[in-house]
Amino acid sequence: MxxxxxxxxxxxxxxxxxxxxxxxxxxxxxxxxxxxxxxxVVLADVPGVTPEDIELSLEENILTIAAQRQPPKHMGRLILEEYETGHYLRRFTVAETIDQDQIAARLVDGVLRVSLPKVAPTQPKKIEIKIG
Amino acid sequence: MAFIRFVDRPTFRNPWAEFERIRQGLDELSRSYGEKGKNQPANVYPPLNMYEEPDRLLITAELPGVRVEDLSLSIDGETLNLQGKRDNHQSEPGISYHRREIESGSFSRAIGLPVKVDNERVAAKLNNGVLTITLMKASAVTPRQINVSAE
Structure with missing residues (x-):
C-alpha cells in the first residue's frame, strides 16, 4: 500500500x-x-470513455485530446451526486520535434497513454573551411 | 403523491394536536433540507453518485488507473466499504516530468446505505475507469404492486 x-x-x-x-x-x-x-509520454485520466470516443490529433505542434462521453443510461432517481460527468478536452503545445507517424495511444482502466516518439536529431553538419 | 399517515386525521379534542402539527412541520423542513444533499462535493475519495430504482440502488465512482485487483469492496449490514489504491509510479529510468497532476495513493471510504439491501445480491463492475455497484434492495423494502380484484 x-x-x-x-x-x-x-x-x-x-x-x-x-x-x-x-x-x-x-x-x-x-x-x-x-x-x-x-x-x-502524456497520461490523461479520462474515466468513462471508450477508445472510439477519443479523438487525438497533433497539428502544428498542438496536441489535442478530446473525448466524447456518452450520457449515462437512465439509472433511476439520482439521490446523491458528488461528481459531475462530461466530455474531456485539453490541448498542449509540444515543443519537441515529434515523429508524427509513430504516435501511439492506449487506453487502460480509464487512463489514456499517448507516446510521442521524438525524431532522432540529425547529425550537425560540419563545414570544413579550406585555406585557399 | 400525497402520503397521509393514520395520525394525520383530524384529532378532535386532542390537546397535543398543535404539537403534532409543529412536529410535522419540522419533519417537512428536515426532508426538504435533505434534498440539498444533492450536488454537494464529497470530502473523501472517491466521489460517488447514487441512483435509486424501485428494486435496486446503483452507486458509481470514477476510479481512473485503479486496477480490478487493487480494489476491494465489502458490505457490512447497511454500510458499504470501498478500498483500493492507485499506483502511478513510472518504472522507466531517466525520465523527467513536465507536468505531474495525477496522484498515487490509497483510498478507503465507507458509505451508509439509505435502504436495507440484500447482502447476497451485490454486483460490481469496473469498466474504463468507472465502477458501478448494483445493490438489490431487501425484499421487505421493495415496493410491491397490489392487484385490485373486482367482485
Whole structure:
C-alpha cells in the first residue's frame, strides 16, 4: 500500500473554442507528462470513455485530446451526486520535434497513454573551411 | 403523491394536536433540507453518485488507473466499504516530468446505505475507469404492486 491517501481533485471545466448549441460540460482531464530520451509520454485520466470516443490529433505542434462521453443510461432517481460527468478536452503545445507517424495511444482502466516518439536529431553538419 | 399517515386525521379534542402539527412541520423542513444533499462535493475519495430504482440502488465512482485487483469492496449490514489504491509510479529510468497532476495513493471510504439491501445480491463492475455497484434492495423494502380484484 502506498503511504499517501488519495485526495479528491477538482474537475476543471473548460470552454471549447466554439460555443456549442447544447449546454454540455467539458472538463480538462488531469495529466502527467514526462519525457525519456526516446519519447514524450502524456497520461490523461479520462474515466468513462471508450477508445472510439477519443479523438487525438497533433497539428502544428498542438496536441489535442478530446473525448466524447456518452450520457449515462437512465439509472433511476439520482439521490446523491458528488461528481459531475462530461466530455474531456485539453490541448498542449509540444515543443519537441515529434515523429508524427509513430504516435501511439492506449487506453487502460480509464487512463489514456499517448507516446510521442521524438525524431532522432540529425547529425550537425560540419563545414570544413579550406585555406585557399 | 400525497402520503397521509393514520395520525394525520383530524384529532378532535386532542390537546397535543398543535404539537403534532409543529412536529410535522419540522419533519417537512428536515426532508426538504435533505434534498440539498444533492450536488454537494464529497470530502473523501472517491466521489460517488447514487441512483435509486424501485428494486435496486446503483452507486458509481470514477476510479481512473485503479486496477480490478487493487480494489476491494465489502458490505457490512447497511454500510458499504470501498478500498483500493492507485499506483502511478513510472518504472522507466531517466525520465523527467513536465507536468505531474495525477496522484498515487490509497483510498478507503465507507458509505451508509439509505435502504436495507440484500447482502447476497451485490454486483460490481469496473469498466474504463468507472465502477458501478448494483445493490438489490431487501425484499421487505421493495415496493410491491397490489392487484385490485373486482367482485
Amino acid at each position: 502506498s503511504a499517501q491517501e488519495l485526495k479528491i481533485q477538482d474537475k476543471k471545466p473548460v470552454q471549447p473554442n466554439q460555443e456549442s448549441t447544447k449546454t454540455e460540460t467539458c472538463f480538462a482531464p488531469h495529466v502527467d507528462i514526462f519525457e525519456t530520451d526516446a519519447e514524450v
